[in-house]
Amino acid sequence: MPKYKLEYIWLDGYTPLASLRSKTQIKEFASFPKLEQLPMWGFDGSSTQQAEGKNSDCILKPVAVYPDITRKDGVLVMNEVMMPDGKTPHPSNSRATIPDDPDTWFGFEQEYFFWKDGAPLGFPEGGFPAPQGPYYTGVGFKNVGPIARKLVEEHIDTCLAAGINLEGINAEVAKGQWEFQIFGKGSKNAADQMWVARYILTRLCEPYGVDIEWRCKPVLAPFNQPLDWNGSGMHCNFSTKHMREVGGKAYFDKLMAAFNQYRDEHIAVYGPENHLRLTGLHETQSIDKFNFGLADRGASVRLPHSFVNNGYKGYLEDRRPNSAADPYLVAGRIVKTIQLVPTT
Numbered sequence: 001m002p003k004y005k006l007e008y009i010w011l012d013g014y015t016p017l018a019s020l021r022s023k024t025q026i027k028e029f030a031s032f033p034k035l036e037q038l039p040m041w042g043f044d045g046s047s048t049q050q051a052e053g054k055n056s057d058c059i060l061k062p063v064a065v066y067p068d069i070t071r072k073d074g075v076l077v078m079n080e081v082m083m084p085d086g087k088t089p090h091p092s093n094s095r096a097t098i099p100d101d102p103d104t105w106f107g108f109e110q111e112y113f114f115w116k117d118g119a120p121l122g123f124p125e126g127g128f129p130a131p132q133g134p135y136y137t138g139v140g141f142k143n144v145g146p147i148a149r150k151l152v153e154e155h156i157d158t159c160l161a162a163g164i165n166l167e168g169i170n171a172e173v174a175k176g177q178w179e180f181q182i183f184g185k186g187s188k189n190a191a192d193q194m195w196v197a198r199y200i201l202t203r204l205c206e207p208y209g210v211d212i213e214w215r216c217k218p219v220l221a222p223f224n225q226p227l228d229w230n231g232s233g234m235h236c237n238f239s240t241k242h243m244r245e246v247g248g249k250a251y252f253d254k255l256m257a258a259f260n261q262y263r264d265e266h267i268a269v270y271g272p273e274n275h276l277r278l279t280g281l282h283e284t285q286s287i288d289k290f291n292f293g294l295a296d297r298g299a300s301v302r303l304p305h306s307f308v309n310n311g312y313k314g315y316l317e318d319r320r321p322n323s324a325a326d327p328y329l330v331a332g333r334i335v336k337t338i339q340l341v342p343t344t
């Protein structure tokens with residue numbers, strides 16, 4: 001029987017920005033293991049801000065499994081963190097608390113910076129490159145810098161081989177900034193894929209001395225004044241069965257009224273430091289406003305042309321979540337607000 005390398009992945013207890021952690025367990029299976037075959041496991045929560053030293057055990061509960069082509073017989077196992085009883089979700093376990101609905105579909109657009117030696121990859125030492133303009137969807141060393149293309153290509157291949165619905169990639173507006181898109185059905189499934197895609201990317205960068213900067217506004221001028229460099233978002237595109245099949249202006253208006261009413265609750269889970277990014281500049285709406293607009297990239301929620309042309313049917317794009325947001329909480333909040341709005 002082959003010995004599989006099970007990489008157990010989880011989120012640590014650091015706030016406001018949790019990091020991914022992982023460790024390997026070797027186990028024999030007759031063939032590629034199914035989720036039900038994977039045992040719970042433990043880790044030292046006192047080293048991850050998830051427990052006190054004297055009672056330090058936390059439990060890992062497997063929730064999703066993906067093949068890992070970067071290793072022979074490799075398996076990526078996404079986990080929820082549980083209390084020592086194995087039944088109670090740990091307070092840091094956001095996945096356990098969110099509503100799920102397999103008919104709600106999500107498309108996350110994850111923007112991020114490749115980061116090397118304290119600056120975006122490709123920035124000259126101690127300074128800034130030419131202003132933004134040529135970098136978005138750019139080609140050529142002077143626009144995308146070193147290594148980035150190789151990394152995003154490896155990321156695509158590793159995600160696809162894992163069965164993750166990665167739908168595309170592109171170089172973004174700032175130098176060293178890129179995006180990938182993940183599609184999933186159901187808030188937990190979509191966000192599991194997102195976290196594992198983040199994990200894969202972060203790990204692929206290690207041999208190159210490169211990190212991923214997930215924070216939403218990492219390039220700031222002195223005195224904390226944002227320079228003319230874009231921040232990173234994690235736009236959340238979403239649709240329910242009702243939006244896809246029935247839709248209509250009346251329902252849309254009710255939905256947007258609820259999004260307006262719960263603006264603060266949404267912003268609370270749309271990622272740390274978002275006031276630095278949602279300024280009203282750089283294709284964002286300001287953090288204290290809520291609006292929507294047709295094809296409007298300066299709106300909180302953008303309606304694609306297809307949505308309006310099809311009689312307010314299809315998907316919407318919430319542009320406010322940022323690159324460092326927890327996709328479990330983002331998707332969960334969107335489902336929560338949708339569930340408050342009657343479809344009739």
Ligand code: ADP
Pocket residue numbers: 105106107108109167181182183235237238239244314315317
């Ligand atoms: P943008 O023009 O904002 O850069 P992208 O092409 O990067 O758009 O991303 C669009 C996203 O919308 C993709 O992640 C895709 O999966 C998602 N999407 C498309 N159709 C739907 C749908 N019906 N429900 C939810 N998400 C969808």
Ligand code: MN
Pocket residue numbers: 109179
């Ligand atoms: Mn995009």
Ligand code: MN
Pocket residue numbers: 109111172179
């Ligand atoms: Mn983008």
Ligand code: MN
Pocket residue numbers: 109235317
């Ligand atoms: Mn977008």
